[in-house]
Each structure stands twice: as C-alpha cells, then as structure tokens.
Amino acid sequence: xxxxxxxxxxxxxxxxxxxxxxxxxxxxxxxxxxxxxxxxxxxxxxxxxxxxxxxxxxxxxxxxxxxxxxxxxxxxxxxxxxxxxxxxxxxxxxxxxxxxxxxxxxxxxxxxx
Amino acid sequence: xxxxxxxxxxxxxxxxxxxxxxxxxxxxxxxxxxxxxxxxxxxxxxxxxxxxxxxxxxxxxxxxxxxxxxxxxxxxxxxxxxxxxxxxxxxxxxxxxxxxxxxxxxxxxxxxxx
Numbered sequence: 001x002x003x004x005x006x007x008x009x010x011x012x013x014x015x016x017x018x019x020x021x022x023x024x025x026x027x028x029x030x031x032x033x034x035x036x037x038x039x040x041x042x043x044x045x046x047x048x049x050x051x052x053x054x055x056x057x058x059x060x061x062x063x064x065x066x067x068x069x070x071x072x073x074x075x076x077x078x079x080x081x082x083x084x085x086x087x088x089x090x091x092x093x094x095x096x097x098x099x100x101x102x103x104x105x106x107x108x109x110x111x112x113x
Numbered sequence: 114x115x116x117x118x119x120x121x122x123x124x125x126x127x128x129x130x131x132x133x134x135x136x137x138x139x140x141x142x143x144x145x146x147x148x149x150x151x152x153x154x155x156x157x158x159x160x161x162x163x164x165x166x167x168x169x170x171x172x173x174x175x176x177x178x179x180x181x182x183x184x185x186x187x188x189x190x191x192x193x194x195x196x197x198x199x200x201x202x203x204x205x206x207x208x209x210x211x212x213x214x215x216x217x218x219x220x221x222x223x224x225x226x227x
Contacts, residue, residue: 051213099169
C-alpha cells in the first residue's frame with residue numbers, strides 16, 4: 001500500500017464549477033500538507049501549505065486537512081480553463097531526519113470553457 | 114527574484130552512460146532536494162543536501178549520487194544508466210532543512226535513456 005493515495009483521474013468539469021481533489025494517507029506522522037499544481041512538462045508549483053488539521057483559504061482555493069481520517073482536500077471555486085493541470089498532494093513528517101516530501105500520484109484536471 | 118534553475122532542460126543518453134544534472138537554488142536558500150518523476154506518477158524523493166552535507170536519501174541505488182557546493186548549488190550524478198532512469202528530474206530548494214519549510218521546485222531536467 002502506498003503511503004499517499006490520490007485518484008489519478010482524469011477529471012473533466014465545465015468552467016465555473018467547484019472542483020474537489022482528495023488524498024488519503026496512512027502515515028500518522030505526517031504533519032505538513034501541501035498541494036502543488038503542475039502544468040504539462042513543467043515543475044510543480046506550490047499552491048497551498050497547511051500544518052496539522054484545519055482549513056486554509058487563498059483566493060479561489062481552499063485546503064482542508066482531517067488528520068483523524070487521514071484525509072486532505074483541495075477545493076477550487078469558480079474554476080477557470082487556466083486551472084487545467086495536474087494537481088499533486090504532498091506531505092512530510094517531523095523528525096524524519098530529512099526534508100522528504102511524499103507525493104500522491106497526481107490528479108489530471110481539465111476545465112472545459 | 115529568480116526561482117530554482119536547472120540545467121540542462123533535456124538530455125538524451127544511452128544505456129550504460131553517466132549523466133550529471135545541475136541545480137541552482139533560490140537566493141538565500143541553503144537546502145536542495147532532488148526528486149525523480151516518472152511519467153504519470155508523483156515525484157519520488159532521491160536526496161536532500163543542506164550545508165553541503167547529505168541529510169537524507171530515498172530508496173534509490175548507489176548509482177545515484179549528489180553533492181552540494183559552497184554556493185548551495187547542487188549536482189545529481191547517475192552512473193550506468195538504465196532505461197528505467199528515463200524521467201523528469203526535479204530539484205527543490207528550501208530556506209533551511211526544517212520539515213516545516215516550504216520547498217520550491219525548478220522546471221526539471223527531462224532525461225531520456227535509449
């Protein structure tokens with residue numbers, strides 16, 4: 001079993017829709033949770049960063065972490081065609097000796113005009 | 114400010130050859146990590162270097178090695194290339210080695226092994 005599971009999609013929604021992306025994980029030591037956006041043939045771009053459980057909002061993006069369920073989510077409101085990309089969840093633990101990010105497989109998202 | 118830079122952008126090698134990839138972190142960042150991203154998968158952690166010392170290593174064979182220079186730039190070396198080494202190699206920089214520090218990625222080097 002992978003430490004981080006993410007539905008690879010692909011996910012296709014109309015412009016303006018609310019998008020929900022999710023990851024589950026098995027390692028209870030994970031404390032830091034991130035969402036990266038990766039356009040085709042580019043490096044990942046950090047979108048959201050949260051520590052422990054709770055919500056964080058930044059413009060049209062909201063990240064949620066539920067450590068009791070080992071489940072994290074990213075919501076995109078008023079989705080735009082420019083949001084079309086692969087979204088990667090990533091997480092790291094304290095005290096593991098290295099600044100190691102563990103990624104999900106990535107969900108490919110397409111926003112249709 | 115410039116982001117993380119990597120060179121070369123693309124590289125084609127044949128099996129058995131050796132390759133060196135380069136990374137320059139964001140100014141002021143002292144930690145560099147390397148990741149391998151195979152097509153259709155998330156990045157996999159290879160190495161982390163901080164202040165020129167190896168801080169962590171992922172589940173990769175000894176054919177993979179790296180180093181960090183006094184200016185915090187880094188090189189990743191892969192010897193005896195295999196077809197399975199074909200991937201996007203990503204470098205990420207962070208202000209320090211602490212787990213809570215955000216990591217910022219470069220555009221990657223796409224390696225093709227024939």
